[in-house]
Amino acid sequence: MFNLGDSRIRTKLYVAYAGAFLVIFLVAGGIIHAQVRNILRRNIENELAKTTEALRTMVRATVDVSIRNYMRAVSEKCLDEARYLHRQVKRGRLTEAEAKDRARRIFLSQTIGRTGRVYCLNSQGIMVVHHKRSLVGVDMSGLAFVREQVRRKEGYMTYEWKEPLEAGNRSKAVYMTYFEPWDWIISASSYREEFAQLVNVEDFRQRFFELRSGRSGYPYVLDYNGYLLIHPYLRGFHYRDYDSPGLGAVARRIVKERNGHFDYMWRNPGEQTLKKKVVYFKDIPELGWVVASSSYYQDFQQPLDAIGYVMLTALAVAVLLMIPVSFGIGALITRPIGKLQENFARAADGDFSVRMEQHSRDELGLMAGYFNSFMERLTAYSQDLESEIARRKQTEKELIAMDRAKTMFLASASHELRTPLTSIIGFLKLMEKHFRARFMPVLGPLDPVGLQARKFEKNLTIVQVEAERLGRLVNDLLDLSKIEAGRMEWRDRPLSVDRVLRRAAEASGALAEEKPGIELVVESLAEPMAVRADADKIHQVLINLLSNAFKNTDAGSVTLSAVRTEAGAYFSVCDTGRGISEDERERIFDIFYQGRDENSRSTHVFGTGLGLSICRKIVAHYGSRLVVDSVLGKGSCFRFSIPFAEGED
Template sequence: MRQLKDYLVTLSLRKQLVLGFALTFLVSVVLGNLIIYTVVHNTIEASIEKELTNTTDNIANMVKSSADASIVNHLRAVAEKNQEIVRYFYEQYRQGRLSEEDAKRKAGEILLSQTIGKTGYIYCLDSRGVLQVHPKISGSDLSKHEFIRRQTVSKEGYLEYEWANPGERTPRKKALYMSYFAPWDWIISASSYREEFKELFNVNDFRKSILSISFGKTGYPYVMDSKGNLVIHPKLQGQNILDSKDSSGREFIKEICAKKAGKIIYPWQNPGDAKPRDKLVIFNYIPEFDWIVASSGYLEEFNGPLATIGYATLLTLGLVILLVVPITWYISASINRPIQGIMRGFAKGAQGDYSSRIDTTGGVEVRQLATYYNDFMEKLTESNRSLLASEEKYRLLFENAVEGVFTLTPDGKFLSATPSMARMLGYESRDLLLQEVEARGAEVYIEAHDQARLLAEIAGNGTLTGFETVLRRRDGSTLWVSLNARAFPDATGTIATIDGFCSDVTERKKAEEAQLRLKEELERRVVERTHELQETMEALSIEKAEAERALAALDKANRLVLESIQYARRIQHAMLPDKQALGDAVAEISVWWEPLHVVGGDYFWLERFGSKSLLLLADCTGHGVPGAFITLLVASALDNILHEKQLPPPSAILQALDELVRTRLRQDRPDATSNDGLDAAVCLWDADTRQITFAGAGLPLLYCRDGEVGEIRGNRASLGYCMPSSEAAFTDHVVEVQPGMTFYMITDGVPDHMGGEPRRLLGRKRLASIILANRDKPVAEQVQAIQQALDEYRGEEPRRDDTTLLGFRPI
């Protein structure tokens, strides 16, 4: 194979083209025809198998359809005939000749005296699925069976179902026809196994139809049973062929009988044939009759078109050889001549003659190739000029670079240096630098061992970065430099040269030295300052001890204040009423009272006066201790108002409370200094009239009724404060209370909860939605749910005010 490849490479382009095109066309034609042959062969085989399969299925379906029609007609005739018998006995009963019981009994005896097939019988059931007539189990309820339920629904028509008698493991298909006799509610059913209707089937009804089908020249269909008896056959009908063998001795009929459905190919030689031919059989099974329907044909007859394709392939190969060889020879000659000219042009270019150009006449491809060559030579000439210009440019950059550039030998001798390197070391030219440095050797380094360290690091790592050392200038002065270099090995891997850059870092080094001196000065001052701080710390320690003594005294005073506030909290709690003070005057009541601090400025009062109940809520100025003092004042004033006279209406209570607060805080004087007061709301529940009278000073009354939340606003006035009196400014609102109606008295600490995203006040609309969401719960659970919802809304946000919510359901 390698020799053949080497031989082909040595051939001329013309011969390679002729041989290549000829082989390509030959291989393409052969492969194309092989593909066509394979595709046609597979297509024919699939088509024949499909045709045989469809024909076999159609024959089987035709047999099944004929059998179904015979069974249905037979069972229908039996069912309808017995319906006439039942109707006859029913008429006997109607005419008074028989009792209904005797008529049913005699009709049942006649029905049971008949058999259908071998084991079939007639039975009757009613619309409930109970057997009225049956050979063995009359009176049984069989409605649990699916086919019985279908009968009770349909009552008329044909039905098939699976049934296994006692002792049988496998269910068998059973057929019945039912006819309905409405007067007695009898569904008359004629039933038997489908396999017992075989004698109803006449083969001659469709024998001609089956034998009229053919496949190829000699193919035909046939029908036999599973024992090898031919039921329908063009020549051997009625014979048993179970022991038949093909040309190879294979008992193919037994295989067909065993499989019952599928495909088989076997060799078969008819009398007069020169040799056996492969025969294809597609077969299917009809279990009701134990029949195998088969369609057969010879593969040779189906594959006739393939021989034509083979002859066409040979003829095409001959024509290809006759046409391709001379045409390829001519075409290769027209290609080879221009290529020779291009090759001569490249030979001149290889010798350095970039001026050579190729004639661009000829075919399109040859013209393009010649044009590409000429363009290439033009660009090569231009590139050569650009390269020379670049070399000159980089030479100038090299010589005028700010940093010094140098080349060393592996032992540290200078091979070359830029003018900037010479200027850096105090020389007028680089030639002078190279002469004197070579004469002085390592004297250019202030520290002689620095050169050895530099060379050792490059030898070990191949590179040198940020190597700082001090060099001696020509005039004896020194300068700090930073060296960066790289070693360049020769072909053997040994370092040949060292190229590097030299940067003057003298100014930076001077700055570092100045910084070092500054650091030392700072350290000295820190020591001095530390001593001063130690003295200060001793003084602070004394002051700290005095502060701790003062703090202890302050802590003691603070504890006394806290104890006083806790005592005030107990007093405030003691002044609040029992939350169940109204007893059974209201159906449900719940109070959420939570001051912002230990004590607060919110206050509520509950008291029962016979059939009337008073509920009051107050929000006093501020919170904490100042607010708590105002609540004490309110409690005292309220006690005077409620118990010294007859119970006044809510508006009068607010009016009287306003006057007492102003008087006790001396706000009615021109020189008043107190500007404190409160907002309040009063509800008076009358159980006899089922009415609530409400008056408010800055606080509302919310209520929930019929799935909606309503609000009764109080007057826009407050109690107390240094302002004109609000005499006759409060209004009574009367509400007719319905069963299940819930009321809510709130201070502004409830809707003023801050939270949410974006951060905003809760507001009364959101509060109303929370109330609606929990309206069907008991009042105590509602209040608890509202408290939980407000905590979730607030999140990490702290509370801003005292909070009180009083919820109650009167009835």
């Protein structure tokens, strides 16, 4: 049996020092471990709280922009319809009353969410279009928001509105465009509480998951009814559908409390064991959503385990080093060991500047050197890591700011340019109408003033054409920026190819009338076909190609056709025009590039130089490529394919 009293002094010193050091090390290690654990937990909780707030802010901002763009698109679509019908009136195809009646039917057929509608006021605040017939013709100028609409006529605004029999006001949003010829303020409106029905979460799903906490944490979104709208594993589930009552209780509690945080046990799909998590969540009342950010406790348990392993290793080394120094130098050992213990505690608290003094070259001196070398490397790694994190965060902020600035600039620029352009074009048309009606009839052909007046009339026409071209350039730039930024809305649905061709041919009738020497040929389909695409986008591509074909053809024909291929419906627009040289066949798809006319000295500009670039990007969205075959002096053929709708291939 071992008896310490009978042992040699070196054994007693070793056992005494070892026992004392063990107790001190374990107590200090336990305190350090507890402190580090609390610090890591607080840091993770703070990070989760900030991440949740950032997620809510991001979702709110994205939804607001998305809804504003959606309502603007509805309003501007109605404005385009009004302009088209007004042109029909000017061409004598419709009376103004018929055009306005057709416009009303089109506007009232538009819906925004569940109850959102389109209505129209005039500049006196009188309701001219509304789905409630009792309000048509009523003077609404007594309402504050109507007066604001009359004052602004265009743009986005919000206001409070109370329906009959409702207890209180509800927030509403409206986007307005102004059609001056009819004095109509076209307004697309919807309750803000219904915005959730208009939002496509896929628009910001990727950016949403980029804001995550910890290594294994992730964010998600629930609605007030308990459905998971965004989740990396359980999207579309209701909490009643979870395979565990405990997991359903977590979602039920989040939906019930809507703001706060708590700990819970969770098991991801495909995993066998439950693991402890913490979740912070905040609601977005106007959408009826709850944004949550969660993280596993194991994210900060691993650093604690690493600290424990380091401490155990250091303890073992210290105990072993006591054997050679236990012979008479116990007093000399206590001071360096105490210093080492203190430095470890400071390092564990995050002070990487601590260093040990090397008084000798023995084992303690070497240990001090190893500690200093380790701390220097740890400091360098920490500084590099902090620098890299700061640099990436700054870069991310700059990129987000640049993207936001670009989007705001394009939206603001397009709006600010469209407003004066609309006025300019309107006044030019009015000037031309009055000039021809009042001045030209009283001026004779030999009158010198008459010669100057005809020159003025010609210049007025040139200004009007260039103003309309500038308007098309603004619209093309906005479309191009939406496609490049990935914000273009794609409303894909099954489309009859025959109907697509007929619609494009009908829309190109005016082009054929302007050039009677050119025949528009629409080849009949060999068999019925249907594709899945956005009708407006495909129509935009075909109209652009047909317009270019007519512009570059003086005589002959323009042919529109579609045939069945393995890739889908293969569309073609061919002409017998001037053709395109081989070195230009790819350059014509570049932004702002306009082809040369090899057979003419004319400097006439045919367009903005954006149409073909936009067409190629639209076609690329459907996995195809817009290509051209051409022979100088004989004509050109533009071709692309669109995949079939489900069941067609």
